[in-house]
Amino acid sequence: MKKRIIFALTCAVAMALPVFDAQAEVDKHARNLAGSCAACHGTNGSNKSGMPILAGMDKALFVTALKEFKSGARPATVMQHHAKGYTDEEFELLADFFAAQKISKKH
Secondary structure, three states: OHHHHHHHHHHHHHHHHHHHHHHHHHHHHHHHHHHOOHHHHOHHHOOOOOOOOOOOOOHHHHHHHHHHHHHOOOOOOOHHHHHOOOOHHHHHHHHHHHHOOOOOOOO
16 A cells, blocks of 8 residues: 555656646746846846836736737837747747746845
């Protein structure tokens, strides 16, 4: 009986590991994508210099804005060019990443 329990627990852990690794890869990819936003929007989207703050931003609002930049429906000087380099799936990853960030109190 004890061997069956240990075997069952071992199998459960082994099956769960790829899920955790996959999620870690998604999080890493989102963080890497967000790195290019830092130049203008600050580290993790906590800008203090007048550009829009992305940290804590509503996901739907973020995705809509990027899609509008990409299509040209929303006027911009730089963002239209940036948005064209991302897929809709990457917009979603970025939205999740920035929505999870806290606004930094540091200057």
